[in-house]
Amino acid sequence: MDTGRQQEAAAAGAQAREPLDIRDHGSVGDAYQTIGAPFVDDAKMSARHVNVYYGEKHAITDVSLDIGRNEVIAMIGPSGCGKSTFLRTLNRMNDIIPICRVEGQFYLDGEDIYSQDQDTVLLRARVGMVFQKPNPFPKSIYENVAYGPRIHGLAHNKAEMDEIVESSLRRAGLFEEVKDQLDKPGTGLSGGQQQRLCIARAIAVSPEVILMDEPCSALDPIATARIEELIDELKDNYTIAIVTHSMQQAARVSQRTAYFHLGKLIEVGDTKQIFTMPEHELTENYITGRFG
Amino acid sequence: MDNNMKLDEHTSQRYNAELEAVRNRVLTMGGLVEKQCRQALQALLKGDAELASEVDGADYEVNDLEIEISDRCTEILARRQPAAGDLRMIVAVIRMVSNLERIGDEAAKIGRKARKLADARDRQAYAGESVHLGEGVLQMLHGALDAFARLDVQAAVEIISRDLEIDREFKSLNRLLISHMMEQPQRVKNMLRVNSCARALERIGDHAVNLCEEVVYLVRGADVRHLSAEEIKRHHQ
Numbered sequence: 001m002d003t004g005r006q007q008e009a010a011a012a013g014a015q016a017r018e019p020l021d022i023r024d025h026g027s028v029g030d031a032y033q034t035i036g037a038p039f040v041d042d043a044k045m046s047a048r049h050v051n052v053y054y055g056e057k058h059a060i061t062d063v064s065l066d067i068g069r070n071e072v073i074a075m076i077g078p079s080g081c082g083k084s085t086f087l088r089t090l091n092r093m094n095d096i097i098p099i100c101r102v103e104g105q106f107y108l109d110g111e112d113i114y115s116q117d118q119d120t121v122l123l124r125a126r127v128g129m130v131f132q133k134p135n136p137f138p139k140s141i142y143e144n145v146a147y148g149p150r151i152h153g154l155a156h157n158k159a160e161m162d163e164i165v166e167s168s169l170r171r172a173g174l175f176e177e178v179k180d181q182l183d184k185p186g187t188g189l190s191g192g193q194q195q196r197l198c199i200a201r202a203i204a205v206s207p208e209v210i211l212m213d214e215p216c217s218a219l220d221p222i223a224t225a226r227i228e229e230l231i232d233e234l235k236d237n238y239t240i241a242i243v244t245h246s247m248q249q250a251a252r253v254s255q256r257t258a259y260f261h262l263g264k265l266i267e268v269g270d271t272k273q274i275f276t277m278p279e280h281e282l283t284e285n286y287i288t289g290r291f292g
Numbered sequence: 293m294d295n296n297m298k299l300d301e302h303t304s305q306r307y308n309a310e311l312e313a314v315r316n317r318v319l320t321m322g323g324l325v326e327k328q329c330r331q332a333l334q335a336l337l338k339g340d341a342e343l344a345s346e347v348d349g350a351d352y353e354v355n356d357l358e359i360e361i362s363d364r365c366t367e368i369l370a371r372r373q374p375a376a377g378d379l380r381m382i383v384a385v386i387r388m389v390s391n392l393e394r395i396g397d398e399a400a401k402i403g404r405k406a407r408k409l410a411d412a413r414d415r416q417a418y419a420g421e422s423v424h425l426g427e428g429v430l431q432m433l434h435g436a437l438d439a440f441a442r443l444d445v446q447a448a449v450e451i452i453s454r455d456l457e458i459d460r461e462f463k464s465l466n467r468l469l470i471s472h473m474m475e476q477p478q479r480v481k482n483m484l485r486v487n488s489c490a491r492a493l494e495r496i497g498d499h500a501v502n503l504c505e506e507v508v509y510l511v512r513g514a515d516v517r518h519l520s521a522e523e524i525k526r527h528h529q
Contacts, residue, residue: 006441277512277513278376289307
């Protein structure tokens with residue numbers, strides 16, 4: 001039945017039929033322009049013309065992007081696209097890699113975070129990070145959370161420290177589960193609990209921005225759902241940038257999504273827009289699973 | 293994104309096949325519904341009671357396809373979590389099959405009325421005007437299905453704009469029926485039946501417009517469902 005129309009349909013599906021509005025989005029040259037809206041009115045952090053090199057390798061090419069205040073922005077893209085590298089430039093984590101060279105301008109509330117007199121320890125207190133693999137210190141649960149506030153002198157006595165530890169664990173949704181075992185080692189917790197402990201540790205120093213580098217990739221779906229729920233709650237008080245390999249996770253937790261490809265920021269936009277009607281062919285290919 | 297709307301080339305070949313199958317089943321369903329409408333109009337115009345009964349009875353096949361295609365879409369949503377063009381495809385198809393099924397219902401309705409009108413002696417009183425309306429509607433439906441097969445927004449927008457013409461034809465046929473009823477009250481029963489058929493044809497035209505709106509959504513990502521034909525034309529042609 002109707003094979004003629006079905007053949008036409010197959011042809012239309014396989015190749016471009018629409019003659020309208022032709023733009024070549026298939027490849028990206030050296031000089032390129034990010035599609036969408038990389039800039040926002042109320043930026044918490046701003047990165048401009050960022051280039052990152054690992055020795056000879058040009059890992060990030062001319063990326064400019066704002067991270068809006070109290071937003072969750074997801075960074076997605078295939079392995080090696082530069083999303084994690086970009087994330088790490090935001091609190092100067094790349095400084096510790098000797099062959100890594102970072103160019104460009106970075107601002108946190110308008111302050112240049114790469115200026116000579118920027119204290120990176122203070123910067124990382126303001127811009128915290130949660131890593132892919134939960135990495136609690138080999139210390140008690142209490143000490144894991146108390147460590148940051150202690151080195152930054154945020155508590156003046158034991159009572160204040162107890163308060164910080166409890167409220168951080170509460171905000172990370174972990175307190176009820178561990179309140180009777182605060183002196184037990186953090187490494188004895190389950191993977192999901194360890195990751196929430198790392199989030200508690202990050203928020204204990206009252207950061208303004210939390211960077212998350214695939215925070216759920218080592219967790220089961222229930223622990224993942226807990227972390228995602230937590231991200232949703234945390235965004236009222238923090239600005240969050242998350243790198244994820246899970247497209248569904250990006251779609252679930254973020255308000256804006258940025259797509260990276262071969263070191264370039266191809267497209268940025270409202271998450272709904274990116275997942276229903278991306279403008280760039282590369283974005284569409286990636287989120288629909290058309291990458292070979 | 294119109295120029296590179298594509299439905300294959302997934303890393304997963306099976307996913308390609310699943311999407312392609314959905315699309316083909318919609319076209320099969322569309323072909324069936326189109327045939328049903330054509331036969332219904334023929335039965336009405338020629339007073340063919342047998343054909344009229346056939347149309348009325350053919351509805352189950354269309355209903356089965358509606359359920360089968362919806363089920364395939366549900367499975368793809370559950371298993372694949374489609375995004376972007378694939379997601380729009382599934383969403384558009386879910387809405388399209390519901391429109392196609394209603395077109396089938398309208399055709400069956402015409403079939404039922406046509407059976408009762410089969411031995412009407414006053415066919416010439418309405419046949420001429422009904423042909424205009426019916427052919428116009430059939431062309432819209434045919435064009436809508438072609439536009440879907442070719443992912444052709446231009447054609448879809450053009451068909452949407454034809455609906456005004458159908459409305460005019462419908463009104464003109466109604467005026468004719470009313471004057472017949474006033475002149476010869478013994479014809480009222482049959483003229484009301486013809487009016488039901490005309491109403492069904494006009495509804496089929498509306499459903500064809502809905503199908504075209506889904507083509508615009510599928511290709512452009514724009515929801516044009518409650519815009520006027522003029523507005524759609526301005527933005528999408």
